[in-house]
Amino acid sequence: MASSRIMALAMLVISSFFFLSAHASSDSFLRCLSGSIPSQLLFTQTSPSFGSILASSVRNPRFLTPATVRPLCIVTVTNASHVQAAVVCGRTHGVRLRVRSGGHDYEGLSYRSARADAPPFAVVDLARLRSVRVTRGSPATAWVDSGAQLGELYYAIGKVSDRLAFPGGLCPTVGVGGHFSGGGFGMLLRRHGLAADQVVDALLVDAEGRLLDRNTMGQDIFWAMRGGGGGSFGIVLSWRVNLVAVPPKVTAFNVKKTVQEGAVDIVAKWQEVAPALPDDLLVRVIAQGQDANFQALYLGSCDALLPVMRSRLPELGVDRTHCKEMTWLQSVPFIYLGSGATVEDILKRNLSGDARFSKATSDYVRQAISRNVWADIFRNWLAKPNAGLMILEPYGGRIAGVSDSATPFPHRSGVLYNIQYMNFWGSAGEEAGRTGWVRDVLAFMAPHVSKNPRAAYVNYRDLDLGQNVVVSGGAGGNVTSFEAGRVWGEKYYKGNFRRLAMAKAQIDPSDYFRSEQSIPPIGNQLISTNVERVDHAE
Template structure:
C-alpha cells in the first residue's frame, strides 16, 4: 500500500472521531491521545514521558541547554513521524483528545518554543512532532529547483545543491544545523541576501498538514495561506512537511575573506564607515561584521574571483585594507563551512547535525534604517558594552541591493527598502551553573541602550531571532487575542501582521496551532467596518 493511500485511510478513520473535543481530565486526555497515536503510528516512533528513550529523543535537537532544565514545561510525548500519514494522525489525535502540538525541525528556535512551553501550566498538555525523520532533498538541476523536507538542515540542503551543480546555490542562513522548516518559514537570510533576497522569496510550492489533518499543496491551501507560510512562521498555520524552492545561479569560483580589525587598529571608524558602504556595494559583494570584545571581524562573500574583487574594495572600502593575502577562492559550497566553521572545515562538515551544549544563550535583534549609527555611539558600544565582563557579541548583516527592491508586502518578511542592516545581539554562559541572570541582563540592557539608534514605530525585529521579551500571546475564550498579538507581531511583521492574522483565521480559526508567539486568528467579525462617505 502506498504512503498516500495509507494517509488517506488514516485520515478518514480518524476524522470520524474529530468533531467532539474531549471533556475528560488532562491526564485521561493524554492517555487517550497516546492510545490514538498507537493505533496509527508504529510504537517505535512515539516516545511517551515514561519511555527510557524520552529524555534522549527530546534533547536530540535542543540547541539551547537553558531549556533542558526540569523547570521547563515538557511535552507529553515526542512523535518522530516517518511519513505524511503519521503527521496527519498526530494532528487528528491531538484535536480529538485536546492535546496541542509543537513542531520541531532543527530545534534552533531561540526561545525553544518548538519543543517546550514557557508556561508552567502547559506541562504535559502538549506533544512534540519532531520532523528529523523527514529530511529528504531532491535537486532538479534541469529547472533549477529542489524539494526539501522540513526536517532537513540547511547544511544538508546546501550539500545536496552544491554536489548536484557548482553553478547553483540557495540563499539562506549560515548555521548549517538550522532546520529547514523553521528557517524558511521565518524568512531566512545569509551571505546571498543582497544578491537574491531571503530564502522565503524563493519558495514556489509547499506541502502542509492543516488543523483538520488535510494534506494541502500551494493551490489547495490557497494564496493567502501560501503567502503567510513564506516568512510568517509556518507553525502558526499547520505543519509544513516539505518545500519546493527555486535555486539561484552562482559562478564556479567565489571569493571569501575574513579581516579582523581591533579597536587599536581603528575598529570604531571602520565599523562606522561600513554602515554606509556595505548596503551600497554591488549586489555580488556581501560584507557582514561580527563584533565581539575589542575586535570587529569583517566576513565577506564575493560572487567572483579575487582579481575582480580587489579593485572594488580599493575603490569602495579602502578603509578595510583588503589585499590579495586575504582572498580565499573556492566554490560556493566550500564557502559555507569556511565562513561559519573556519579554515580547514570541509563541505562534509556541514552535514553534522549535532551542536555543542556547553553554553546556554539569549538573543534578540534590531534593524537600522535610513540613518547610520554615529561614531560616538559606536565608541561607547565598544568601550562600555563590549568591554564589560561577561559581554556577548553583535552580528551586523547589510541589506540593500536586491532585498531592498522587493515590496514590503510581497511576503510577510517586511524588512526591505530603507534598511541599512540587521543587528543580532547574542550572549552565552556556561550551561553547568553559568550566570544566566547576568548574561540575559547584558542583552536586555544593551537592547535598551540601542533604542534611540534603531528603527522606530515599530522598533523592528527579525522573527527567526525570536524573543519573548517583545511580548507574548494572551488567550481569551480559547483563542489567542489579536490585540495582544499586535504588541510583538507588528515588530516582526509590521503592517503584514494583520494579513497574517486573516490567513490564520482562514485555515485555523480555532487556533489549534498556537504558542506564545503564534499568529492569532482575525475573523471578519473582529475586523472594523469601514464606512465610505
C-alpha cells in the same frame, strides 16, 4: 470562615476535575496515536529514550532543566500519514501540537512551553523527514523536507552543480522548516534575497489533518507561510524552492580589526558602504570584545573584488593575501566553521558549540549610527566582562528590491542592516548576568534603531517582546488575542501582521496551532472590514 472553607473545597473539586479531565484526555490521545503510528516512533515521558530524543536537537540547555515544561510525548514522524494522525488525534482529544525541525528556535517553543500552567502538548519531531531532491533545469529546483538541515540542502545542491546555490542562512545545523517559515537570510541575501523568496510550492498538513499544496491551500496561506513564522498555520512537510545561479568560483575573506587598528571608524563607515556595494558582494561584521571581524562573500574572482574594496572601504586594507577563492559550497564551512573545515562537516547533525546556554534578540537600523555611539558601544558595552557579541548583516540589493508586502517579512526597503545581539555562557549560574547584558544593551540602543515599531526578526525570536494572551472565542472555545499579539507581532511583521491574522482565521480559526508567539486568528467582524484595504494594498 465556613464560607471560606466551602469556597476552598469547591476550588479543590474544580481543580481535581480539570486535572482528571486532562489526564483522561492525555491517555486517550496516546491510545489514539498508538493505533495509527508505529510504537518505535512514539516516545512518552516514561519511555527510556524520551530524554535523549528530546535533547537530540535542543540547541539551548536553558530549556533542558528540570523546571522546563516538557511535552506529553514526542512523535518522530517518517511520512505525511503520521503527521495527519497526530493532528487528528490531537484535535479529537484536546492535546495541542508543537513542531520541531532543527531545534534552533531561540526560545525553544518548538519543543517546550514557556508557561508552567500549560495544558498537555505533544511534539511532532520532523528530524526523520530530511530528504533533498535536486532537479536540474530552467529553473533548477529542489524539494527539501522540513527536517533537513541547511547543510544537507547545500551539500546536495553543490554535489549536483558548482553553479547552483540557495540563499539561506550560515549555520548548517539550522532546520529548513523553521528557517524558511521566518524568511531566512544569509550571505547571498544581497544578490538573491531571502530563502522564503525562492519558495514556489509546499506540502502542508492543516488543523483538520488535510494534506495541502500551493493550489489547495490557497494564495493567502501560501503567502503567510513564507515568512509568517513557524507553528501557526499547520505543519509544513516539504518545500519546493528555486535554486539560484552562482559562478564556479567565489571569493571569501575574513579581516579582523581591533579598536587600536581603527575598528570603530571602519564600522561607522561600513554602515553606509555595505548596503550600497555591488549586489554580488556582502560584507558583514561580528563585533566582539575589542575586535570587529569583517566577513565577506563575493560572487566573482579576487581580481574583480580587490578594486571594489580599495575604492569603497580602503580602511579595511583587503589585499590578495586575504582572498580565498573556492566553490560556493566550500564557502559555507569556510565562513561559518573556519579555514580547516570541509564540505562534509556541514552534514553533521550537531556541531561543536551548537548546544550552549544563550540569549539573543535583534534590531533593524535605518539611519547610520554615529561614530561616537560606536565608540561608546566598544568601550562601555563590548568591553564588559559578561559581554556578548553583535552581528551586523547588511541589506540592500535584492532583499530591498522586493515589496514589503510581497511576503510577511517586511524589513526590506530603507533598511541599512540587521543587528543580532547574542550572549553565551557555560552554566546556569551565569544566566542573570549574561541575559542582563543582552537586555541592557538593547535598551541602550533604543534611540539609534528603527522606531514605530521598533522592528525585530522573527527567526531571532525573543519572548521579551511580548507573549500571547488567550481570550474567549466563538462557539464556546478560546483563541489568542489579536490585540495582545500586536505587541510583539508588529515588531516582527509591521503592517503585515493583520493580514497574517486574517490568513490564520482562514486555515485555523479555532487556533489549534498555538504557542506563546503564534499568529492569532482575527475575528470575523474585523476580517470583513479589512479585506478591501488589504486587497488595495496589494
